[in-house]
Amino acid sequence: MSFGELDGGIQPLDGGWSGETFLAETGGERSVVRVFADPRHPPQAAEIQEALHRLVRGLLPVPEVLEVRRADLDMGTPALLVTAFVDGVRGDLLVPDLNEEQQRRLGRELGEIAATLAGMPFLTAGTFADKELRVEAHALDLTDWVESYADRLDWSPADLEGLRDVAADAQSLLDAVTRVSLVHSDLNPKNLILDPETLSVRAVVDWEFAHAGPPYADLGNLLRFDRQEAYVAGVLEGYVSARGGSTSEALDLARSADLVALVELGARRTDNPVAARAHDLLLEIARSGDVHIAPEGSDRG
8 A cells, every 4th residue: 555545534633742643545544644744753654563563463452554665855744654544542541441450460560561571671771773783882871861851841949959869869770771672762652552432552652763772661651640559559569560670779770760751751841741840840850859740640569
């Protein structure tokens, strides 16, 4: 199927902030078209995502890749990835209405997904450079990371100092973790397609930000905003059942690892509601000195 052959129309897909994901139909079959038009995407962005789908297929549920096209800089055409449409409901639309038993059951499955990703090793941390998933290595220290975003956060000196203290404590915990694994980097209910009846995960989608990094990063993402007690307990149980350790240790490391994403999101808080929410949570963490503080208006997990 070629992008030029779409005969049933194309429309933006609900739920994304990039403006680059579309629902399409051709020959009576629906598909999802991801166009990598933003110049910040590398030329091989679509090929990297296709490779990631192949890497995890059979271990995690992911949509079938139907077509992949590399960007043509001379022609000015963006990279393109077409995947099969997976019927179901986004997790973020279901989680708020689940009872405690359902929250715990779903949480456990999501924790197992995070654990599966954490069990897929890489030798070094970094971003993926090409379709062979070659890693462009980079070392990341949270204290340096905070300094690199300090001007963009535009906080008071006291708030920045609070964040520096939290980052130093978090880095001391993360220094004990020597393993590197595959990180989806946007693993949360919004990027999970669920069966609305059984709550089983039908697809893990949106691998745009995947990289090699800390094995607790995806766990931190799962627990960032969704703080219902039963859900949090289920996620942690699912994770440690596969990866070992204690739930309290896993939670400490997850929230510490998630500071990387919170800092980057918070620095661009005007981009979208998720970034704004991340900024507000990061500010609460900096002022309280507690990575476990719950976002305003949520139940503490």
